[in-house]
Amino acid sequence: MTRRQKLRYAIANQKGGVGKTTTAINLAASIAQAGERVLLIDMDSQANASHGLGVRVSPGQPSVFEVLLGETSLASVARGCSVPNLEVIPSSPDMAGASVMLPFLERREFRLRDALAREQEFAARFRFVFIDCPPSLGLLTVNSLVAAERVIIPVQGEYYALEGLAQLMSTISAIQERLNPALRIAGLVLTMMNARTSLGRQVEQEIRTHFPDLTYRTVVPRNVRLAEAPSHGVPVSMLDPTCSGSDAYFDLALEVIANG
Numbered sequence: 001m002t003r004r005q006k007l008r009y010a011i012a013n014q015k016g017g018v019g020k021t022t023t024a025i026n027l028a029a030s031i032a033q034a035g036e037r038v039l040l041i042d043m044d045s046q047a048n049a050s051h052g053l054g055v056r057v058s059p060g061q062p063s064v065f066e067v068l069l070g071e072t073s074l075a076s077v078a079r080g081c082s083v084p085n086l087e088v089i090p091s092s093p094d095m096a097g098a099s100v101m102l103p104f105l106e107r108r109e110f111r112l113r114d115a116l117a118r119e120q121e122f123a124a125r126f127r128f129v130f131i132d133c134p135p136s137l138g139l140l141t142v143n144s145l146v147a148a149e150r151v152i153i154p155v156q157g158e159y160y161a162l163e164g165l166a167q168l169m170s171t172i173s174a175i176q177e178r179l180n181p182a183l184r185i186a187g188l189v190l191t192m193m194n195a196r197t198s199l200g201r202q203v204e205q206e207i208r209t210h211f212p213d214l215t216y217r218t219v220v221p222r223n224v225r226l227a228e229a230p231s232h233g234v235p236v237s238m239l240d241p242t243c244s245g246s247d248a249y250f251d252l253a254l255e256v257i258a259n260g
C-alpha cells in the first residue's frame with residue numbers, strides 16, 4: 001500500500017453509546033491537524049458528529065439525507081468547521097426519515113457510494129474520509145459499509161464489551177461477500193477504558209485474545225474532557241491539547257495513518 005492511498009473508513013458498532021462519534025470527531029480532527037485533508041460524513045440522525053464540530057443544519061436546509069435521496073450534491077452540503085483541513089457532510093433530524101425512504105430507492109445499499117463516485121473531483125480533495133454510523137445495522141450503516149474500504153469498531157471497555165460483536169462481524173462478512181469485496185476491518189479500538197480497575201484490564205485482555213491482530217495498541221481512557229468538548233463544538237485537542245483523551249486520539253491517528 002502506498003502512503004498516498006486514499007481510504008474511506010466507516011466507524012461502526014450497532015451497540016449504542018460505545019464511542020463511535022467521539023472516535024469519528026477526534027480521529028478526523030487529529031489527522032486534519034497533522035496536515036491531511038479530511039472529510040467526516042455524519043450518517044446518524046442524532047447529528048452528534050455535526051453538532052460536536054459546531055455544524056448545524058437549519059430547518060429546510062439540505063443535509064446528507066438529501067444527498068442520499070439524490071436531490072443535492074455532497075459538495076453543496078459540505079461545511080468547514082473549527083478545525084482547518086476538516087470538512088463535514090452534516091446530518092439533521094430529517095435523517096430519521098431515511099429509514100422509511102431508503103428501502104424504496106433504487107440501489108438502496110449504494111446511495112452513499114454512488115454519490116461519492118458521481119463527485120470524483122470533490123472526493124479526490126480528501127486523503128481520509130470517516131463515516132460516523134448510527135447505532136443500528138440498518139440501511140444507513142449498510143450504506144456506510146458499502147461506501148468504505150475500512151471499518152473501525154469502537155468497543156467500550158466494560159463488562160458487556162463483546163456483546164453484539166459476533167452479529168457485527170457477520171454483517172461485515174455478508175457485505176464483503178455480496179456488496180463490497182474491498183471492505184476490511186482496520187481495527188477495534190477500546191474506548192472509555194478504566195485501565196486502573198481489574199475489570200478494565202480483564203476486558204482489554206479478553207478483546208485482545210479474541211481479536212489479536214485486529215485490536216489497536218492505543219486504548220482510549222475515560223476522560224471527562226472528551227465528553228465536554230462537543231458542547232463547545234470542537235474536538236478535544238482544541239479544548240485541552242494535553243489531556244489524556246487528546247493524547248489517545250493523536251496516538252490512534254498515528255496508528256491509523258501507519259496501518260491504512
Ligand code: ATP
Binds near residue numbers: 134228245
Ligand atoms: P450512539 O450509538 O448514540 O451514536 P456513540 O457510539 O456515537 O453513541 P459517543 O456519542 O461517542 O458514542 O459516546 C457516548 C457518550 O460517552 C457521549 O456522551 C460521549 O461524550 C461520552 N464519551 C465517549 N468516549 C468517552 C471517553 N473516552 N471518556 C469519557 N466520555 C466519553
Ligand code: MG
Binds near residue numbers: 021044048133
Ligand atoms: Mg454516535
